[in-house]
Amino acid sequence: MQIPRFTQRRARAALRFALSYYITIGLSAALGLLLISSAVHLFVGAFAASAASVGVIVCIPPDQPAPRRGKFWQLLPAALIGLPLFFGVQVLHATPVHLGLLLVPATFIAFLAGAWGKRGLPIAVSIMFAMIFSMAMPGHSTGGSALSSSLYFALGAGCYLVWATLANAALNARYRVQMLADTLLSLTSLMRTQSRQFTPAAAEERGRHAPLIGQLLKQQAALTDQLQMARNILLESPRTPRRQQLAGMLIQVLEMRDHLLACELDLDTLKAHPGHAPVLDALREVLDALADEIEQLADALLAGRKPPPVESRRPQLAVLYWGEDAPPSGNKATPSPAMLARGLANRVGNINDETLRLIALARGEAKPDLAVVRAAWQMFVSPTAWSWRPFFALWRWDAPPLRHAIRAALAVGSAYLLSLGLPWGTHDYWILLTIVVVLRGSLAQTLERRNSRVAGTLIGCILAAALLSMHAPVAVLLGVVTLAQAVAHALAIRRYLVTAVAATVLGLVQAHMLNAELSPAFDVIERMADTLIGVAIAWAFSYVLPSWERTQIPALVARTLSAQVRHARVSLGLGQLQAVDNEPELEWRLARREAYDSLSALVQATQRSLSEPRAVRPPLEPLGRLLAHSYQLLAQLTSVKTMLLLRRGRLNAEQIRAPLMQTAEIIEATLIANPPATAADAPCTDASPGPVALPDPFESDLSPWVLRRLHLAASIAMQLRDDANQVLRPPNT
Numbered sequence: 001m002q003i004p005r006f007t008q009r010r011a012r013a014a015l016r017f018a019l020s021y022y023i024t025i026g027l028s029a030a031l032g033l034l035l036i037s038s039a040v041h042l043f044v045g046a047f048a049a050s051a052a053s054v055g056v057i058v059c060i061p062p063d064q065p066a067p068r069r070g071k072f073w074q075l076l077p078a079a080l081i082g083l084p085l086f087f088g089v090q091v092l093h094a095t096p097v098h099l100g101l102l103l104v105p106a107t108f109i110a111f112l113a114g115a116w117g118k119r120g121l122p123i124a125v126s127i128m129f130a131m132i133f134s135m136a137m138p139g140h141s142t143g144g145s146a147l148s149s150s151l152y153f154a155l156g157a158g159c160y161l162v163w164a165t166l167a168n169a170a171l172n173a174r175y176r177v178q179m180l181a182d183t184l185l186s187l188t189s190l191m192r193t194q195s196r197q198f199t200p201a202a203a204e205e206r207g208r209h210a211p212l213i214g215q216l217l218k219q220q221a222a223l224t225d226q227l228q229m230a231r232n233i234l235l236e237s238p239r240t241p242r243r244q245q246l247a248g249m250l251i252q253v254l255e256m257r258d259h260l261l262a263c264e265l266d267l268d269t270l271k272a273h274p275g276h277a278p279v280l281d282a283l284r285e286v287l288d289a290l291a292d293e294i295e296q297l298a299d300a301l302l303a304g305r306k307p308p309p310v311e312s313r314r315p316q317l318a319v320l321y322w323g324e325d326a327p328p329s330g331n332k333a334t335p336s337p338a339m340l341a342r343g344l345a346n347r348v349g350n351i352n353d354e355t356l357r358l359i360a361l362a363r364g365e366a367k368p369d370l371a372v373v374r375a376a377w378q379m380f381v382s383p384t385a386w387s388w389r390p391f392f393a394l395w396r397w398d399a400p401p402l403r404h405a406i407r408a409a410l411a412v413g414s415a416y417l418l419s420l421g422l423p424w425g426t427h428d429y430w431i432l433l434t435i436v437v438v439l440r441g442s443l444a445q446t447l448e449r450r451n452s453r454v455a456g457t458l459i460g461c462i463l464a465a466a467l468l469s470m471h472a473p474v475a476v477l478l479g480v481v482t483l484a485q486a487v488a489h490a491l492a493i494r495r496y497l498v499t500a501v502a503a504t505v506l507g508l509v510q511a512h513m514l515n516a517e518l519s520p521a522f523d524v525i526e527r528m529a530d531t532l533i534g535v536a537i538a539w540a541f542s543y544v545l546p547s548w549e550r551t552q553i554p555a556l557v558a559r560t561l562s563a564q565v566r567h568a569r570v571s572l573g574l575g576q577l578q579a580v581d582n583e584p585e586l587e588w589r590l591a592r593r594e595a596y597d598s599l600s601a602l603v604q605a606t607q608r609s610l611s612e613p614r615a616v617r618p619p620l621e622p623l624g625r626l627l628a629h630s631y632q633l634l635a636q637l638t639s640v641k642t643m644l645l646l647r648r649g650r651l652n653a654e655q656i657r658a659p660l661m662q663t664a665e666i667i668e669a670t671l672i673a674n675p676p677a678t679a680a681d682a683p684c685t686d687a688s689p690g691p692v693a694l695p696d697p698f699e700s701d702l703s704p705w706v707l708r709r710l711h712l713a714a715s716i717a718m719q720l721r722d723d724a725n726q727v728l729r730p731p732n733t
Helices: 004-016 019-043 048-057 072-091 098-134 143-170 172-198 200-206 211-233 241-262 266-269 274-303 312-316 337-362 370-379 389-393 398-419 429-438 441-468 474-489 496-515 520-541 549-571 581-611 622-645 653-671 703-728
Strands: none
Touching: 004 019, 004 703, 019 048, 019 143, 019 172, 019 474, 048 072, 048 098, 048 143, 048 441, 048 549, 072 143, 098 143, 098 389, 098 398, 098 429, 143 172, 172 211, 172 241, 172 441, 211 241, 211 581, 211 622, 241 581, 241 622, 266 274, 266 337, 266 703, 274 312, 274 337, 274 496, 312 337, 337 441, 398 549, 429 441, 429 496, 429 520, 429 581, 441 581, 474 496, 496 520, 520 581, 549 581, 549 653, 549 703, 581 622, 622 703
16 A cells, blocks of 8 residues: 555654754753652652752753853853742742732843843743742742752752753764754755746746745745754864764755855746746756755754765756757847756756765765865854843843843733732732743744644643543653653744643643642633733733834844845955965855845844734835845855856956956945945946856856856846835835
């Protein structure tokens, strides 16, 4: 019996997820919780184990796959700041007014950690967990009992810091493989979307396909974020042959992304030409086949297998029929569709070549470029040390982290005041916990968490009620708590709905184990009511002191334009062809990374703005054009850079030297300085690239094609400047 193809794909996707770093880090955190709480329970007692488990849970949110260097310091702030707040809540537990006076300013301070971006947000959650779970502990009337609870908390937190640091070091080799495999899978998704772009215009019209540009931008941004996470781990200390092999494969992925972006060049012209539909179909099949090869490579890496060899698709590309080479208008400066099709096929061929090198590296049949790997690892790994600079920079009224901290403090204070008047005040902390996990820095993220939290809590309550009604033994409940912690931590970023289900089961089962005399049915009903109240408060306060994306767009646009200028200046320089070391190449790689990172930040801000009220949204249409033109400019410059690096023997350096410098100056003057009103007013000299006769790119000098790319890049820069002006235009004009 043959398994349906859809079922096979779902099974492969499930296996990949089971072998991913999400599951590994979740299991590591859950195992640490189980070992530490069990050991404390065995040697000290049940109460000490419950307090120590809170210390462990507080330190878990920032525990993510990370470089070995600095892992301990990444986790330490959660324990150092959480411990005194845990103690303070224990001391003030019996005095609600004083406890509220501690909760509000502490919440403000905790959410200021958002100034450190992705590194700081888990710390903020950990600090809030320390206070909220301290409220969940049985109250104490004496400072001595509060001190003993805090000491047990410190014991659990300290043990987990050691456990997480050692586990991260032990799993470092596995994390490197998993990060690379996840990056490869993100690349294949982008390749398949790009291959769908090869659908001829007539076929798109018949099939009424939606434009793919939005999906491409979203996947480009996701790949950029994934690449930085992979860089941080794969490029750290690549001293062993295995690490060098994996780092070399990651660098190949960076090259493939550039070649894939260059496939956008001249595509619209070809799609509008009906005679090249068979060629586009063939190129789509080749790109899909290459994506399948890379997907199999990712599966082999996750399973620890040696990937199978692959055959080159160059022969398949060589037999394609291109049609007539004469341009339709008879103008030699206008490339014929056949020339454009052959150029596109060559770019697909470059992806084929990079795929062969990638798999040869994975099979051990090729050696990585150690000069690039060793020189790049310190340049491209994110810093692990904590700096005070973000903290000093956030004291502006329009700073989003500051406004979010004020918003969160007001929400927590209002929720705590409301919880004091509820008839089921014994578990008031559940409302605060819901606010902490739902209220995000943007409205889009808050709405996503809101829906997932309500649905997840409802499902989790039903599951917990069914489990507790069975009166399962303590050993079973302990296993459920461990499993729930693993699932909650593993899927916190990937699938928050599942995290909400697991966290609800975890909270209800832990509460039952600590307070077995209470009715499980009442706990379930109470949790559902508290969740709805917490979600409503978080949703309402997301409109208090809002940081609309429109206020952040100008800074992101300025960063994008600056990054484009720097990338153009470095890409169009001839220094790399004349240098005796790899310093110019490193400078270009840094400029390229900043260009992609700036675009990723702008794409994400644009996506988040879609959930905001229409009246405060930024101008989406010019933003979309700006993003599209930015990637087009990157594609043109990437094509020029590829010819400078790989086809330097077929270039006339004297002919292109002045146009390269002139184009870089034009792009800088257009994007940064006072731009000309129209393209006709742009500065131009005799060296400025313009339309020239284009020979066959596969048989003669490539310099005219470089000049054409430079001319197109300058034109796109003008369009990009116009898009930026429309985006930055005041709303009332």
